[in-house]
Amino acid sequence: MNETPISRGFKPKRSQGNSDPRIPPGQHLTTDFPILSAGPTPNIKVADWKLALQLGGRLLGTWTWDEFEALPQTTIKVDIHCVTTWSKLDTSWRGVTFDDLFKAVGLSQPPEPYVMAHCDGGYTTNVPVADLMSGKSMIATRFEGLPIAPAHGGPARLLVPHLYFWKSGKWVRRLRFMPGDERGFWEARGYHNYGDPWKEQRYDGD
Amino acid sequence: MVIDDSKQNRHIEWQFAKVREIVIETTRVKTLLLEPVRPFHHLPGQHVDVRLTAEGGYHAQRSYSIASAPEDDLLALTVERVADGEVSPYLVDELRPGDKLELRGPIGGHFVWDAGALDPLYLIAGGAGVTPLMAMLRHRKKVSRPVPAMLLYSARSCPELIFRIELDAMAREDTALQVAYTLTRQQPDGWHGHCGRIDKKRLASIGFPPSRAPAIYICGPTGFVETVSSSLVELGYDSARIKTERFGPSG
Numbered sequence: 001m002n003e004t005p006i007s008r009g010f011k012p013k014r015s016q017g018n019s020d021p022r023i024p025p026g027q028h029l030t031t032d033f034p035i036l037s038a039g040p041t042p043n044i045k046v047a048d049w050k051l052a053l054q055l056g057g058r059l060l061g062t063w064t065w066d067e068f069e070a071l072p073q074t075t076i077k078v079d080i081h082c083v084t085t086w087s088k089l090d091t092s093w094r095g096v097t098f099d100d101l102f103k104a105v106g107l108s109q110p111p112e113p114y115v116m117a118h119c120d121g122g123y124t125t126n127v128p129v130a131d132l133m134s135g136k137s138m139i140a141t142r143f144e145g146l147p148i149a150p151a152h153g154g155p156a157r158l159l160v161p162h163l164y165f166w167k168s169g170k171w172v173r174r175l176r177f178m179p180g181d182e183r184g185f186w187e188a189r190g191y192h193n194y195g196d197p198w199k200e201q202r203y204d205g206d
Numbered sequence: 207m208v209i210d211d212s213k214q215n216r217h218i219e220w221q222f223a224k225v226r227e228i229v230i231e232t233t234r235v236k237t238l239l240l241e242p243v244r245p246f247h248h249l250p251g252q253h254v255d256v257r258l259t260a261e262g263g264y265h266a267q268r269s270y271s272i273a274s275a276p277e278d279d280l281l282a283l284t285v286e287r288v289a290d291g292e293v294s295p296y297l298v299d300e301l302r303p304g305d306k307l308e309l310r311g312p313i314g315g316h317f318v319w320d321a322g323a324l325d326p327l328y329l330i331a332g333g334a335g336v337t338p339l340m341a342m343l344r345h346r347k348k349v350s351r352p353v354p355a356m357l358l359y360s361a362r363s364c365p366e367l368i369f370r371i372e373l374d375a376m377a378r379e380d381t382a383l384q385v386a387y388t389l390t391r392q393q394p395d396g397w398h399g400h401c402g403r404i405d406k407k408r409l410a411s412i413g414f415p416p417s418r419a420p421a422i423y424i425c426g427p428t429g430f431v432e433t434v435s436s437s438l439v440e441l442g443y444d445s446a447r448i449k450t451e452r453f454g455p456s457g
Contacts, residue, residue: 012260
Protein backbone atom coordinates (compact mmCIF):
# COMPACT_ATOMS: atom_id res chain seq x y z
CA MET A 1 0.00 0.00 0.00
CA ASN A 2 1.44 3.35 -0.99
CA GLU A 3 -0.71 5.62 1.12
CA THR A 4 -0.08 6.13 4.78
CA PRO A 5 -2.39 3.94 6.83
CA ILE A 6 -2.70 6.26 9.83
CA SER A 7 -6.30 6.29 11.09
CA ARG A 8 -7.29 9.94 11.42
CA GLY A 9 -7.92 10.84 15.04
CA PHE A 10 -7.12 7.41 16.48
CA LYS A 11 -5.42 7.58 19.86
CA PRO A 12 -4.46 4.27 21.39
CA LYS A 13 -5.34 3.45 24.94
CA ARG A 14 -1.88 2.62 26.18
CA SER A 15 -3.23 0.46 28.95
CA GLN A 16 -4.47 -1.93 26.29
CA GLY A 17 -1.63 -1.40 23.86
CA ASN A 18 0.99 -3.90 22.93
CA SER A 19 3.91 -2.05 24.48
CA ASP A 20 4.37 -5.07 26.77
CA PRO A 21 6.93 -7.34 25.06
CA ARG A 22 4.90 -10.35 26.15
CA ILE A 23 1.93 -9.32 24.03
CA PRO A 24 2.19 -10.44 20.38
CA PRO A 25 1.48 -7.99 17.53
CA GLY A 26 -2.18 -7.09 17.03
CA GLN A 27 -3.14 -8.40 20.49
CA HIS A 28 -4.36 -6.50 23.53
CA LEU A 29 -4.33 -7.36 27.19
CA THR A 30 -7.45 -8.62 28.95
CA THR A 31 -7.89 -9.50 32.59
CA ASP A 32 -11.23 -11.10 31.79
CA PHE A 33 -11.50 -14.60 30.33
CA PRO A 34 -13.76 -14.33 27.27
CA ILE A 35 -15.53 -17.45 26.00
CA LEU A 36 -15.60 -18.44 22.36
CA SER A 37 -17.12 -21.69 21.13
CA ALA A 38 -18.83 -22.67 17.90
CA GLY A 39 -21.78 -24.36 19.59
CA PRO A 40 -23.46 -25.17 22.90
CA THR A 41 -21.37 -26.04 25.93
CA PRO A 42 -21.62 -29.81 26.50
CA ASN A 43 -22.53 -31.07 29.93
CA ILE A 44 -19.89 -33.71 30.67
CA LYS A 45 -19.80 -35.63 33.94
CA VAL A 46 -16.35 -36.81 34.98
CA ALA A 47 -17.90 -40.22 35.75
CA ASP A 48 -18.66 -40.59 32.03
CA TRP A 49 -15.48 -38.95 30.83
CA LYS A 50 -12.84 -40.95 29.00
CA LEU A 51 -9.78 -39.97 27.04
CA ALA A 52 -8.45 -42.10 24.18
CA LEU A 53 -5.12 -42.07 22.36
CA GLN A 54 -5.32 -43.56 18.90
CA LEU A 55 -2.82 -44.62 16.22
CA GLY A 56 -4.42 -45.70 12.96
CA GLY A 57 -7.19 -48.13 13.90
CA ARG A 58 -5.49 -49.02 17.17
CA LEU A 59 -6.10 -47.63 20.63
CA LEU A 60 -2.79 -47.01 22.37
CA GLY A 61 -4.47 -46.14 25.62
CA THR A 62 -7.64 -44.98 27.30
CA TRP A 63 -8.08 -43.29 30.64
CA THR A 64 -11.06 -42.84 32.91
CA TRP A 65 -11.14 -39.66 34.98
CA ASP A 66 -9.56 -41.38 37.99
CA GLU A 67 -6.89 -43.03 35.86
CA PHE A 68 -6.08 -39.70 34.25
CA GLU A 69 -5.86 -38.00 37.64
CA ALA A 70 -3.40 -40.71 38.74
CA LEU A 71 -0.94 -39.75 35.97
CA PRO A 72 1.90 -37.35 36.86
CA GLN A 73 0.41 -33.86 37.19
CA THR A 74 2.21 -30.70 36.14
CA THR A 75 1.36 -27.07 36.82
CA ILE A 76 2.46 -24.40 34.34
CA LYS A 77 2.09 -20.65 34.24
CA VAL A 78 1.74 -19.31 30.69
CA ASP A 79 0.44 -16.44 28.59
CA ILE A 80 -2.46 -17.25 26.25
CA HIS A 81 -3.44 -15.51 23.02
CA CYS A 82 -6.84 -15.68 21.29
CA VAL A 83 -7.15 -14.96 17.56
CA THR A 84 -9.96 -12.51 18.41
CA THR A 85 -7.06 -10.32 19.70
CA TRP A 86 -7.16 -10.74 23.46
CA SER A 87 -4.15 -11.98 25.38
CA LYS A 88 -4.11 -13.02 29.00
CA LEU A 89 -0.87 -13.18 30.98
CA ASP A 90 0.29 -15.54 33.72
CA THR A 91 -2.53 -18.04 33.59
CA SER A 92 -2.00 -21.12 35.71
CA TRP A 93 -3.01 -24.57 34.50
CA ARG A 94 -2.59 -28.05 35.90
CA GLY A 95 -2.83 -31.29 33.98
CA VAL A 96 -0.86 -34.01 32.25
CA THR A 97 1.87 -33.05 29.78
CA PHE A 98 1.94 -34.90 26.49
CA ASP A 99 5.41 -36.19 27.40
CA ASP A 100 3.90 -37.92 30.43
CA LEU A 101 0.82 -39.07 28.54
CA PHE A 102 2.87 -40.71 25.80
CA LYS A 103 5.22 -42.21 28.38
CA ALA A 104 2.21 -43.74 30.11
CA VAL A 105 1.49 -45.89 27.05
CA GLY A 106 5.15 -46.80 26.59
CA LEU A 107 5.97 -44.47 23.71
CA SER A 108 9.58 -43.36 23.92
CA GLN A 109 8.99 -41.13 20.93
CA PRO A 110 5.85 -40.13 19.02
CA PRO A 111 5.02 -42.59 16.21
CA GLU A 112 3.69 -39.95 13.79
CA PRO A 113 4.42 -36.24 13.29
CA TYR A 114 0.85 -34.87 13.65
CA VAL A 115 -2.04 -35.15 16.07
CA MET A 116 -5.71 -34.40 15.60
CA ALA A 117 -7.60 -33.61 18.79
CA HIS A 118 -11.25 -34.66 18.73
CA CYS A 119 -13.58 -32.92 21.14
CA ASP A 120 -17.16 -33.28 22.36
CA GLY A 121 -19.52 -31.49 20.03
CA GLY A 122 -17.51 -32.48 16.96
CA TYR A 123 -14.79 -29.84 17.25
CA THR A 124 -11.36 -30.85 15.99
CA THR A 125 -7.98 -29.16 15.81
CA ASN A 126 -4.68 -30.32 14.33
CA VAL A 127 -1.28 -29.78 15.97
CA PRO A 128 2.22 -30.92 14.97
CA VAL A 129 3.49 -33.36 17.60
CA ALA A 130 6.63 -31.26 18.04
CA ASP A 131 4.41 -28.51 19.46
CA LEU A 132 3.02 -30.86 22.08
CA MET A 133 6.35 -32.14 23.42
CA SER A 134 9.04 -30.92 25.84
CA GLY A 135 6.52 -29.74 28.41
CA LYS A 136 5.12 -27.05 26.08
CA SER A 137 1.60 -28.42 26.06
CA MET A 138 -0.75 -30.48 28.19
CA ILE A 139 -4.24 -31.77 28.70
CA ALA A 140 -5.38 -29.46 31.44
CA THR A 141 -7.99 -30.18 34.08
CA ARG A 142 -7.46 -27.23 36.45
CA PHE A 143 -7.39 -23.48 35.83
CA GLU A 144 -6.03 -21.28 38.61
CA GLY A 145 -6.22 -24.25 40.96
CA LEU A 146 -9.90 -25.05 40.32
CA PRO A 147 -11.66 -27.48 37.99
CA ILE A 148 -12.02 -25.89 34.55
CA ALA A 149 -15.56 -24.53 34.11
CA PRO A 150 -17.57 -26.28 31.35
CA ALA A 151 -17.76 -23.09 29.25
CA HIS A 152 -13.97 -22.89 29.35
CA GLY A 153 -13.53 -26.48 28.25
CA GLY A 154 -13.93 -28.50 31.42
CA PRO A 155 -13.51 -31.15 32.52
CA ALA A 156 -10.44 -31.43 30.26
CA ARG A 157 -9.07 -29.32 27.45
CA LEU A 158 -5.96 -29.09 25.35
CA LEU A 159 -3.50 -26.38 26.31
CA VAL A 160 -1.09 -25.39 23.55
CA PRO A 161 -0.30 -21.91 24.85
CA HIS A 162 2.28 -20.86 22.25
CA LEU A 163 -0.31 -21.11 19.45
CA TYR A 164 -3.58 -19.13 19.08
CA PHE A 165 -6.05 -20.45 21.60
CA TRP A 166 -8.41 -22.20 19.16
CA LYS A 167 -5.66 -24.87 19.05
CA SER A 168 -6.30 -25.47 22.75
CA GLY A 169 -9.47 -27.44 22.02
CA LYS A 170 -12.13 -27.58 24.72
CA TRP A 171 -13.73 -30.83 25.91
CA VAL A 172 -11.03 -33.06 24.41
CA ARG A 173 -11.87 -36.77 24.27
CA ARG A 174 -9.63 -38.39 21.68
CA LEU A 175 -6.15 -37.78 20.32
CA ARG A 176 -5.35 -39.33 16.97
CA PHE A 177 -1.82 -39.62 15.60
CA MET A 178 -1.66 -38.80 11.88
CA PRO A 179 1.13 -39.58 9.38
CA GLY A 180 0.25 -36.44 7.40
CA ASP A 181 -1.26 -33.14 8.36
CA GLU A 182 -5.04 -32.72 8.15
CA ARG A 183 -7.03 -29.61 8.89
CA GLY A 184 -9.26 -29.36 11.94
CA PHE A 185 -12.51 -27.42 12.37
CA TRP A 186 -11.36 -23.80 12.16
CA GLU A 187 -8.31 -24.70 10.06
CA ALA A 188 -10.74 -25.92 7.36
CA ARG A 189 -12.82 -22.75 7.70
CA GLY A 190 -10.35 -20.09 6.75
CA TYR A 191 -8.16 -19.98 9.83
CA HIS A 192 -4.40 -20.55 9.69
CA ASN A 193 -3.18 -24.13 9.73
CA TYR A 194 -0.50 -23.46 12.37
CA GLY A 195 -1.51 -20.28 14.22
CA ASP A 196 1.68 -18.71 15.62
CA PRO A 197 0.59 -15.50 17.40
CA TRP A 198 4.09 -13.99 17.12
CA LYS A 199 3.82 -14.23 13.32
CA GLU A 200 0.15 -13.15 13.37
CA GLN A 201 -0.90 -16.34 11.60
CA ARG A 202 -4.61 -15.67 12.07
CA TYR A 203 -6.09 -16.68 8.75
CA ASP A 204 -5.11 -18.88 5.85
CA GLY A 205 -2.18 -17.43 3.95
CA ASP A 206 -1.06 -15.07 6.75
CA MET B 207 -17.75 -31.26 4.75
CA VAL B 208 -16.43 -30.18 1.39
CA ILE B 209 -13.18 -28.27 1.45
CA ASP B 210 -12.45 -26.25 -1.62
CA ASP B 211 -8.69 -26.61 -1.92
CA SER B 212 -8.45 -23.77 -4.39
CA LYS B 213 -9.33 -21.45 -1.54
CA GLN B 214 -6.65 -22.75 0.79
CA ASN B 215 -3.70 -20.50 1.45
CA ARG B 216 -5.32 -17.51 -0.19
CA HIS B 217 -4.14 -14.60 1.87
CA ILE B 218 -6.93 -12.30 2.96
CA GLU B 219 -5.32 -8.96 2.14
CA TRP B 220 -5.76 -5.81 4.14
CA GLN B 221 -7.40 -3.09 2.12
CA PHE B 222 -9.00 0.29 2.57
CA ALA B 223 -12.68 1.03 2.51
CA LYS B 224 -14.16 4.48 2.19
CA VAL B 225 -16.72 5.44 4.80
CA ARG B 226 -19.70 6.50 2.68
CA GLU B 227 -22.31 6.99 5.35
CA ILE B 228 -22.84 6.56 9.07
CA VAL B 229 -26.25 5.67 10.46
CA ILE B 230 -27.08 6.31 14.11
CA GLU B 231 -28.95 3.22 15.29
CA THR B 232 -29.13 3.79 19.04
CA THR B 233 -27.23 5.94 21.54
CA ARG B 234 -24.46 3.33 21.62
CA VAL B 235 -24.68 1.79 18.17
CA LYS B 236 -23.89 3.09 14.69
CA THR B 237 -23.81 1.45 11.30
CA LEU B 238 -20.82 2.21 9.08
CA LEU B 239 -21.62 1.95 5.37
CA LEU B 240 -18.38 1.20 3.62
CA GLU B 241 -17.12 0.96 0.08
CA PRO B 242 -14.08 -1.34 -0.04
CA VAL B 243 -11.50 -0.56 -2.74
CA ARG B 244 -11.73 -4.23 -3.75
CA PRO B 245 -15.33 -5.30 -3.12
CA PHE B 246 -15.85 -8.91 -2.04
CA HIS B 247 -18.70 -11.35 -1.74
CA HIS B 248 -19.49 -12.56 1.76
CA LEU B 249 -21.78 -15.16 3.25
CA PRO B 250 -24.35 -13.87 5.74
CA GLY B 251 -22.87 -14.36 9.22
CA GLN B 252 -19.25 -13.71 8.28
CA HIS B 253 -17.14 -10.93 9.76
CA VAL B 254 -14.29 -8.62 8.83
CA ASP B 255 -11.28 -7.55 10.83
CA VAL B 256 -10.83 -3.79 11.20
CA ARG B 257 -7.38 -2.37 11.91
CA LEU B 258 -6.63 1.09 13.25
CA THR B 259 -3.16 2.58 13.08
CA ALA B 260 -1.95 5.41 15.30
CA GLU B 261 0.93 7.83 14.76
CA GLY B 262 4.05 5.82 15.44
CA GLY B 263 2.63 2.69 13.86
CA TYR B 264 0.70 1.22 16.78
CA HIS B 265 -2.07 -1.09 15.54
CA ALA B 266 -5.29 -2.21 17.15
CA GLN B 267 -7.62 -4.65 15.43
CA ARG B 268 -10.98 -6.21 16.18
CA SER B 269 -13.55 -8.36 14.40
CA TYR B 270 -16.97 -7.00 13.40
CA SER B 271 -19.85 -8.96 11.93
CA ILE B 272 -21.19 -7.84 8.58
CA ALA B 273 -24.79 -6.61 8.80
CA SER B 274 -25.47 -6.13 5.10
CA ALA B 275 -26.68 -8.77 2.66
CA PRO B 276 -24.13 -9.98 0.09
CA GLU B 277 -26.33 -8.34 -2.56
CA ASP B 278 -26.14 -4.85 -1.02
CA ASP B 279 -24.00 -2.20 -2.70
CA LEU B 280 -22.26 -1.09 0.48
CA LEU B 281 -20.72 -3.16 3.23
CA ALA B 282 -22.46 -2.45 6.54
CA LEU B 283 -20.76 -2.89 9.91
CA THR B 284 -23.01 -2.25 12.88
CA VAL B 285 -20.80 -1.41 15.84
CA GLU B 286 -21.64 -1.01 19.51
CA ARG B 287 -19.48 1.25 21.66
CA VAL B 288 -17.84 -0.90 24.33
CA ALA B 289 -17.18 1.17 27.44
CA ASP B 290 -13.44 1.12 28.02
CA GLY B 291 -12.86 -0.24 24.54
CA GLU B 292 -10.10 0.90 22.25
CA VAL B 293 -11.46 0.35 18.74
CA SER B 294 -15.25 0.59 19.06
CA PRO B 295 -15.28 4.11 20.64
CA TYR B 296 -13.22 5.30 17.67
CA LEU B 297 -15.58 3.70 15.15
CA VAL B 298 -18.71 5.00 16.89
CA ASP B 299 -17.56 8.47 17.99
CA GLU B 300 -14.64 9.56 15.82
CA LEU B 301 -15.04 8.09 12.35
CA ARG B 302 -16.68 10.38 9.76
CA PRO B 303 -18.01 9.93 6.23
CA GLY B 304 -15.09 10.36 3.84
CA ASP B 305 -12.60 8.72 6.20
CA LYS B 306 -10.75 5.60 5.21
CA LEU B 307 -10.90 2.46 7.25
CA GLU B 308 -8.53 -0.47 6.91
CA LEU B 309 -10.16 -3.90 6.91
CA ARG B 310 -9.89 -7.40 5.58
CA GLY B 311 -12.39 -10.16 5.01
CA PRO B 312 -14.67 -11.91 4.67
CA ILE B 313 -13.71 -14.23 7.53
CA GLY B 314 -15.40 -17.23 9.14
CA GLY B 315 -16.95 -20.29 7.59
CA HIS B 316 -19.04 -21.71 10.41
CA PHE B 317 -21.57 -19.15 11.61
CA VAL B 318 -23.00 -18.70 8.11
CA TRP B 319 -26.40 -19.37 6.60
CA ASP B 320 -26.83 -20.93 3.18
CA ALA B 321 -30.01 -19.62 1.60
CA GLY B 322 -30.37 -22.92 -0.25
CA ALA B 323 -31.12 -24.69 3.03
CA LEU B 324 -34.73 -25.82 3.42
CA ASP B 325 -34.90 -26.03 7.20
CA PRO B 326 -36.64 -23.31 9.18
CA LEU B 327 -34.26 -20.55 10.20
CA TYR B 328 -34.33 -19.83 13.92
CA LEU B 329 -32.34 -16.77 14.96
CA ILE B 330 -31.83 -15.69 18.55
CA ALA B 331 -30.11 -12.38 19.28
CA GLY B 332 -28.99 -10.60 22.42
CA GLY B 333 -28.27 -6.89 22.00
CA ALA B 334 -25.77 -6.07 19.26
CA GLY B 335 -25.62 -9.80 18.53
CA VAL B 336 -28.44 -9.14 16.09
CA THR B 337 -25.88 -7.91 13.53
CA PRO B 338 -24.86 -11.14 11.74
CA LEU B 339 -28.46 -12.40 12.01
CA MET B 340 -29.62 -9.23 10.25
CA ALA B 341 -27.30 -10.12 7.37
CA MET B 342 -29.09 -13.48 7.15
CA LEU B 343 -32.58 -11.90 7.18
CA ARG B 344 -31.59 -9.27 4.61
CA HIS B 345 -30.13 -11.98 2.40
CA ARG B 346 -33.24 -14.12 2.80
CA LYS B 347 -35.34 -11.18 1.64
CA LYS B 348 -33.09 -10.39 -1.32
CA VAL B 349 -33.08 -13.92 -2.66
CA SER B 350 -36.87 -14.26 -2.14
CA ARG B 351 -36.48 -17.68 -0.64
CA PRO B 352 -38.97 -17.64 2.13
CA VAL B 353 -38.05 -20.65 4.23
CA PRO B 354 -39.91 -20.05 7.48
CA ALA B 355 -37.84 -17.83 9.73
CA MET B 356 -38.07 -16.48 13.21
CA LEU B 357 -36.03 -13.88 15.04
CA LEU B 358 -36.15 -13.81 18.81
CA TYR B 359 -34.44 -10.59 19.83
CA SER B 360 -33.61 -9.48 23.35
CA ALA B 361 -32.54 -5.95 24.26
CA ARG B 362 -32.45 -3.96 27.46
CA SER B 363 -35.03 -1.40 26.40
CA CYS B 364 -37.04 -0.29 23.41
CA PRO B 365 -34.61 2.46 22.34
CA GLU B 366 -31.84 -0.11 22.35
CA LEU B 367 -33.52 -2.36 19.77
CA ILE B 368 -31.37 -2.04 16.65
CA PHE B 369 -33.02 -2.27 13.18
CA ARG B 370 -36.52 -2.25 14.69
CA ILE B 371 -38.21 -0.31 11.90
CA GLU B 372 -36.67 -2.49 9.21
CA LEU B 373 -37.44 -5.70 11.10
CA ASP B 374 -41.07 -4.69 11.66
CA ALA B 375 -41.43 -3.89 7.95
CA MET B 376 -39.86 -7.21 6.98
CA ALA B 377 -42.25 -9.10 9.24
CA ARG B 378 -45.28 -7.18 7.91
CA GLU B 379 -44.44 -7.98 4.31
CA ASP B 380 -43.55 -11.61 4.85
CA THR B 381 -45.93 -14.04 6.51
CA ALA B 382 -43.18 -16.67 6.74
CA LEU B 383 -41.14 -14.40 9.02
CA GLN B 384 -41.89 -13.82 12.67
CA VAL B 385 -40.03 -11.28 14.78
CA ALA B 386 -40.47 -11.36 18.56
CA TYR B 387 -38.82 -8.83 20.85
CA THR B 388 -38.18 -9.16 24.51
CA LEU B 389 -37.10 -6.26 26.74
CA THR B 390 -35.12 -7.12 29.83
CA ARG B 391 -34.96 -3.87 31.79
CA GLN B 392 -37.41 -1.22 30.69
CA GLN B 393 -40.68 -1.58 28.87
CA PRO B 394 -42.51 1.42 27.40
CA ASP B 395 -46.18 2.06 28.17
CA GLY B 396 -48.40 -0.12 26.05
CA TRP B 397 -45.64 -2.64 25.31
CA HIS B 398 -47.23 -5.83 24.02
CA GLY B 399 -44.03 -7.75 23.62
CA HIS B 400 -42.37 -10.00 26.13
CA CYS B 401 -40.57 -8.74 29.23
CA GLY B 402 -37.62 -10.32 30.95
CA ARG B 403 -34.69 -12.41 29.87
CA ILE B 404 -34.91 -15.19 27.33
CA ASP B 405 -34.85 -18.32 29.45
CA LYS B 406 -35.83 -21.95 29.13
CA LYS B 407 -39.50 -21.24 29.82
CA ARG B 408 -39.63 -18.59 27.13
CA LEU B 409 -37.81 -20.83 24.66
CA ALA B 410 -40.26 -23.67 25.36
CA SER B 411 -43.20 -21.45 24.47
CA ILE B 412 -41.97 -19.86 21.25
CA GLY B 413 -40.03 -20.68 18.12
CA PHE B 414 -39.92 -23.74 15.92
CA PRO B 415 -40.28 -26.95 17.93
CA PRO B 416 -37.37 -29.45 17.95
CA SER B 417 -39.41 -31.73 15.66
CA ARG B 418 -39.05 -29.22 12.81
CA ALA B 419 -35.25 -29.41 13.10
CA PRO B 420 -34.59 -25.70 12.65
CA ALA B 421 -31.15 -24.38 11.83
CA ILE B 422 -30.39 -22.32 14.93
CA TYR B 423 -28.07 -19.32 15.13
CA ILE B 424 -27.46 -17.62 18.47
CA CYS B 425 -25.44 -14.44 18.80
CA GLY B 426 -24.98 -12.15 21.77
CA PRO B 427 -22.97 -11.64 24.93
CA THR B 428 -21.35 -14.72 26.41
CA GLY B 429 -23.81 -15.25 29.27
CA PHE B 430 -26.79 -14.86 26.93
CA VAL B 431 -25.42 -17.39 24.45
CA GLU B 432 -24.57 -19.88 27.22
CA THR B 433 -28.07 -19.65 28.72
CA VAL B 434 -29.93 -19.85 25.43
CA SER B 435 -27.86 -22.64 23.89
CA SER B 436 -27.89 -24.86 26.98
CA SER B 437 -31.65 -24.28 27.44
CA LEU B 438 -32.30 -25.30 23.85
CA VAL B 439 -30.27 -28.49 24.28
CA GLU B 440 -32.26 -29.29 27.44
CA LEU B 441 -35.49 -28.71 25.50
CA GLY B 442 -34.48 -31.35 22.99
CA TYR B 443 -32.99 -29.34 20.15
CA ASP B 444 -30.09 -31.08 18.41
CA SER B 445 -26.87 -29.45 19.62
CA ALA B 446 -25.24 -30.19 16.25
CA ARG B 447 -27.74 -27.79 14.65
CA ILE B 448 -27.01 -24.93 17.05
CA LYS B 449 -24.36 -22.46 15.91
CA THR B 450 -23.15 -19.82 18.31
CA GLU B 451 -21.21 -16.60 18.09
CA ARG B 452 -20.27 -14.86 21.32
CA PHE B 453 -19.51 -11.20 21.65
CA GLY B 454 -16.77 -11.03 24.23
CA PRO B 455 -15.62 -7.78 25.80
CA SER B 456 -12.88 -7.35 23.23
CA GLY B 457 -13.54 -3.64 22.74
